[in-house]
Amino acid sequence: MTSVPAADAARTDAVLPLVGSTIDVARERRLTLGAEVSHHFNAAGSALPTAAVVSAVVAHLRLEEQVGGYEAAAHVKDHVEAVYGSAAALLGCSADEIALFDSASTGLRVLLDAFRPAPGSRIIASRSTYVSHALHLMTLQRERGIDLVLAPVDAHRRVDLDALEALLADGRPTVLTIAHVPTSSGLVEPVDEIGVLARRYGAAYLLDATQSVGHLHIDVARIGCQVLVTTGRKFLRAPRGTALAFVQRDCTALLPPTAPDVRGAQWIDAFSWDVSGTARRFETWEAGIAGRLGLGVALEEANRRGIVETAGWLTATGDQVRESLRAIPGVTIADPHGSDSAIVTFLVDGVESARVSAALADRQVRVVSVPATHGQWDLGDRAIASIVRASPHVYNDEADISRLLEGVADIARKEARR
Ligand SMILES: Cc1ncc(COP(=O)(O)O)c(C=O)c1O
Incomplete structure (x- = not known):
């Protein structure tokens, strides 16, 4: 078991072990050209395909x-x-x-x-x-x-x-x-x-x-x-x-x-x-x-x-990302309590979701902002204008997750100083 490096001192306690035993992430990355191009957390939009x-x-x-x-x-x-x-x-x-x-x-x-x-x-x-x-x-x-x-x-x-x-x-x-x-x-x-x-x-x-x-x-x-x-x-x-x-x-x-x-x-x-x-x-x-x-x-x-192995790895990684994000000051998890999939949604205090995703893109971290117009019966009903969505897949390694967490912590910290 390995651990994700801390995004910043404030959230070191929240770092959880990356669950990786059932999936060979290094192999998945070798098969996936885009894994070296950016820290891609948009499987729920359109995931990185393999070279094959x-x-x-x-x-x-x-x-x-x-x-x-x-x-x-x-x-x-x-x-x-x-x-x-x-x-x-x-x-x-x-x-x-x-x-x-x-x-x-x-x-x-x-x-x-x-x-x-x-x-x-x-x-x-x-x-x-x-x-x-x-x-x-x-x-x-x-x-x-x-x-x-x-x-x-x-x-x-x-x-x-x-x-x-x-x-x-x-x-x-x-x-x-x-x-x-x-x-x-x-x-x-x-x-x-x-x-x-x-x-x-x-x-x-x-x-x-x-x-x-x-x-x-x-x-x-x-x-x-x-x-x-x-x-x-x-x-x-x-x-x-x-x-x-x-x-x-x-x-x-x-x-x-x-x-x-x-x-x-x-x-x-x-x-x-x-x-x-x-x-x-x-x-x-x-x-x-x-x-x-x-x-x-x-x-x-x-x-x-193997879908059982993939599902186990994805949901565990989703939980890990969710809990690590939750520990960052100024970040609120938007997923309803008990959500346990690899889709993680969150808000950063005082920063519009589209700005969060653009600022992460500047750091080569790919997430998306989902507006209420894509789900009025859910987001609209919860009076949420938009959320940031991060969705890992089997090609995301610890370095990807660290970059996501560091990026979000940095954006939240800068906003807190304004
Ligand atoms: C839950 C859900 N259903 C349906 C769709 C529509 O899929 P498509 O764009 O392939 O029509 C999406 C697209 O994001 C979705 O998230």
Whole structure:
């Protein structure tokens, strides 16, 4: 066990041992070019990919350059097929239950629409819902008369299970949409317990796992969701413009796509068509094949590293960063009590979050500022204009963490002197 050097004398006591036994951080850094370029703490935005992911993308673009897009796609057909199996292995489902998308927001929109929420039916959404999905939900409420209800939260801002049960018990047709981990804090929703309630009361259960796939151990059968959506570029470390979804097999049969595409449907007669029996019925023909190959490599790497080990390391490192930041004078942790993911959010007294992230960028420390406009049901509800978000991944070493802590302490100290 090693320890993180103190950021400054005032917080020496807060330095905790870096948990690193299950992940070979040095190896991860060798595989990740960007780990030497900056102290990157933005996995929740878009993580650093490995060189192997980038090479797969570039090699395919070079092949397209030489032989043409369709010909290149035919050449790598088996590799693209393998992406479905790798995603299924990570989530604990079958390859035919996987659909590929270009973003999580597209997947959430296409799959929520496939439930065809009818006027008067109800959608219960968690307060952790991401902006783009929330905007879609509010549009359905406005234009289609959907009853949009925000799930009540407990003292720690997680979905209040008793209150949720009381809502579901009236038996109304309901789609539950829950963000496993939000964009705006390190909170982890009680997704297994929500799944028990969804099953008990026959509600459809859609899980936005954009911030949790590649980060936490996910088993869709245990959670009991019908649909799970995630993006590639965050904790999965895949290229931008990639995303995937799980659609439970029995559920797929009940959900025709609202806008079938030639990828997942066959036009068999002047006015009739068949749709695929698999989750691919929700896909579109046109897609960035290079990105999908990169996604495949990232999924293989995540599976090889082991999600249980990765999740253990990430959450322990998140806790360590959170506790070390908490000990810095002038810093307030913004995560609700009990948050235990690798997303750490905080505020520096008297300094706007955007200024904190810009000042850290000057020190080659990459974090982001998340404004309330990305999560009004959470940040807005807590009257927080914006937070600073730091999200480590397996390539962050002790020196990275020290630089983050030193930078934040320095910014807080300078502000205290003003
Ligand atoms: C919780 C959550 N859901 C959904 C999204 C949207 O993902 P995408 O940008 O891939 O559409 C984000 C993006 O940050 C997110 O944090």
